[in-house]
Amino acid sequence: MQEPLVSFEGVAKRFGTYTAVQKMDLHIDKGEFLAIMGSSGCGKTTTLRMLAGLEAPSEGLIRLAGKPINDLPSWSRDTPMVWQSLALFPFLNVIENVEFALKMRGIGRTERRRRAEQWLDRMQIAEFANRNISQLSGGQRQRVALARSLVVEPEILLLDEPLSALDAALKVRMQTVLKNLQRETGITFVYVTHSQTEAFSMADRVVIMSRGKIEQIGTPQEIYRTPRTRFVADFLGSSNIFSGEVTRNSEGQPVLATESGVFALDSRAQLPESNPSASLTVLDTRMQVHLHPPQGMVNAIQARMIGEEFVGATARIYFETANGQELHVQKAHEELTDLPLAIGQTFHLSWSPQDGHLVFA
Numbered sequence: 001m002q003e004p005l006v007s008f009e010g011v012a013k014r015f016g017t018y019t020a021v022q023k024m025d026l027h028i029d030k031g032e033f034l035a036i037m038g039s040s041g042c043g044k045t046t047t048l049r050m051l052a053g054l055e056a057p058s059e060g061l062i063r064l065a066g067k068p069i070n071d072l073p074s075w076s077r078d079t080p081m082v083w084q085s086l087a088l089f090p091f092l093n094v095i096e097n098v099e100f101a102l103k104m105r106g107i108g109r110t111e112r113r114r115r116a117e118q119w120l121d122r123m124q125i126a127e128f129a130n131r132n133i134s135q136l137s138g139g140q141r142q143r144v145a146l147a148r149s150l151v152v153e154p155e156i157l158l159l160d161e162p163l164s165a166l167d168a169a170l171k172v173r174m175q176t177v178l179k180n181l182q183r184e185t186g187i188t189f190v191y192v193t194h195s196q197t198e199a200f201s202m203a204d205r206v207v208i209m210s211r212g213k214i215e216q217i218g219t220p221q222e223i224y225r226t227p228r229t230r231f232v233a234d235f236l237g238s239s240n241i242f243s244g245e246v247t248r249n250s251e252g253q254p255v256l257a258t259e260s261g262v263f264a265l266d267s268r269a270q271l272p273e274s275n276p277s278a279s280l281t282v283l284d285t286r287m288q289v290h291l292h293p294p295q296g297m298v299n300a301i302q303a304r305m306i307g308e309e310f311v312g313a314t315a316r317i318y319f320e321t322a323n324g325q326e327l328h329v330q331k332a333h334e335e336l337t338d339l340p341l342a343i344g345q346t347f348h349l350s351w352s353p354q355d356g357h358l359v360f361a
């Protein structure tokens with residue numbers, strides 16, 4: 001097996017008595033695009049800063065290409081970082097900003113200029129080479145910051161919320177730029193964000209963190225379809241979640257008894273060994289909406305429509321069950337045309353047991 005490019009082995013970070021990152025094991029492969037995602041304060045940036053050498057781990061070992069780097073100062077690590085504020089030098093013009101790191105490495109003037117020009121070309125900002133940073137738009141600055149970090153051809157690039165200051169359309173454009181750049185250069189990207197869209201559209205693997213702890217690591221598909229914990233399912237917000245206890249019905253089939261009803265589980269579901277408490281997650285795209293009680297569906301629940309939201313090509317419809325649980329269903333507009341959608345209207349929501357996924361924590 002290929003040795004990971006980066007490994008965190010039992011790495012923890014404390015600030016005084018506060019633990020920002022709990023003992024963590026994490027491997028990052030060469031050439032992968034890894035996103036670290038989680039809500040504010042969960043320890044994403046601290047994790048990235050430890051890799052960059054801007055924070056020292058309180059415990060554990062970080063290796064880069066097999067070598068421990070805990071004691072290596074940030075400037076001698078091959079781990080440049082791009083962040084939201086970009087930190088471009090305002091007193092240097094665009095090309096001088098890009099050349100800066102090469103200059104620090106003692107590379108001669110002609111070679112510096114040649115390499116910087118190549119990167120300006122690649123990032124489609126060559127025409128701004130002699131402009132001041134203050135004369136650029138947000139997206140252009142972003143490209144300068146990327147060119148400045150990549151011109152040294154690092155093995156790994158660390159990005160901390162680099163797109164959060166951009167407007168929505170530019171964000172989407174820059175996501176494509178970043179993803180293509182990563183693919184073409186083969187440079188490992190570690191990307192911190194609280195945006196699910198960014199993480200899921202660009203990354204090969206996503207790390208979900210909560211309160212300084214890794215909740216799940218997986219491909220976007222794995223995490224979306226099979227969240228490992230209740231926290232992950234809640235955090236993603238794309239599933240309906242029913243909490244209850246796993247038991248068996250009179251025919252011996254596994255079911256989840258909840259306040260909203262008793263629901264059949266997938267016969268392949270891994271059942272708890274001791275504590276029967278569990279949550280059933282059902283993706284909102286996998287739920288069906290019917291005006292009349294559906295025939296032959298084992299899992300169905302009556303609910304009143306309480307709202308509707310347009311999400312591009314799809315609509316998200318919100319419902320409330322008799323016991324006050326909120327549910328949502330996401331469908332393409334054309335799938336909804338036959339339904340009398342109106343606030344207050346009662347519907348029946350159903351899903352097949354195979355579309356239910358059981359989580360325990």
Ligand SMILES: Nc1ncnc2c1ncn2[C@@H]1O[C@H](COP(=O)(O)OP(=O)(O)OP(=O)(O)O)[C@@H](O)[C@H]1O
Pocket residue numbers: 015018019020038039040041042043044045046047194
């Ligand atoms: N230098 C510091 N001294 C004390 N506490 C700190 C320090 N840096 C970070 N923390 C705390 O550690 C926790 C994790 O911070 P971190 O910046 O890693 O979170 P984050 O997940 O990146 O959040 P955000 O999305 O808001 O940037 C937070 O509670 C933060 O207040």
